[in-house]
Amino acid sequence: MQQSQPSSSYMYPSSPTPSVPLYDSGYSSYGYTSPSPYSLHYSTCPYANNESYYIPAQPYMPYCSPASETIQQIPQPFASSTPNQQSNVCLVPTIKNVQPKRRLQQQQPVMASPSFCPTRKRISDEAIERLNAFYEIKKRPTEAEKDRIAMECDITLAQVNTWFNNARSRRGDTNPKLAQKLLKQQIASLNNQVALLQQHHPESSPGHDSF
Structure with missing residues (x-):
């Protein structure tokens, strides 16, 4: 009497196969099936019907999960404090550097263009x-x-x-005081000249001794 085949869960090869069960009964109590080597090659069962073999008890982590976990493990205060420090450092020189440029731009037309300097009329x-x-x-x-x-x-x-x-x-x-001083010096020099003239010419009249 021929043994009845399962309900088209697997396809067997044409060659004779040993009488090996498709799965070990020892694993059935744990909810895990161990398919035979032949069933791995000739199985046409979709993945949905064989999830107990292809999906383990602990699901596989995605390929990019380690990288994503390391990014998420970065503490939030550190990420938020760093831009604030950089912004405080960068804003101060920009304000200082912009203000002198504006002053120079406002002064350049006045200094460069000769039309703003009126020519003096003779x-x-x-x-x-x-x-x-x-x-x-x-x-x-x-x-x-x-x-x-x-x-x-x-x-x-x-x-x-x-x-x-x-x-x-x-x-x-x-200066009026300076003018008076200069005038006195001129008078003194004239008196000296008159005195010298009188010494050379003693016969001159005594009425012209000094000013």
Whole structure:
């Protein structure tokens, strides 16, 4: 009497096979089947019907799981504190470096372009005559008089101030005390010259002894 085959769970080869059971009964109590060597080669059973053999009790970890676990094991405070330290260090020099650049960019058009520097107009001879005439009358004009002189001479107010300052410095009128000192020195030098002349010419009249 021929032995009844299982319900198409496995396909046997055409050659005679030894009378070896498909699985050991000793493993059945543990819920684990041990297929025979022939069944591994000629089995056409899908994986779903043979999960007890292909899937162990502890499932396999995925291939990338060690790398993912090591990334997840990094402490969160360390990751969050590092960017804060870097941000505090990097923000300070950027603010310091940006501010001087903006100042230089604002100053460059004023310094580079010659159109912002007005050219000084030369004082004409007629204007110089008017300035000299006013200087003989008054050596230190007021602000209103300076404005009027600038309009009459067709020059700027800065040129009027510069001209009067130079005129006082050239003629010794910058300091009244200094002007008096210079005047006394000139008188003393003239008296010395008169004394020398009288010594060479004693017959000169005594009325011209000194000033």
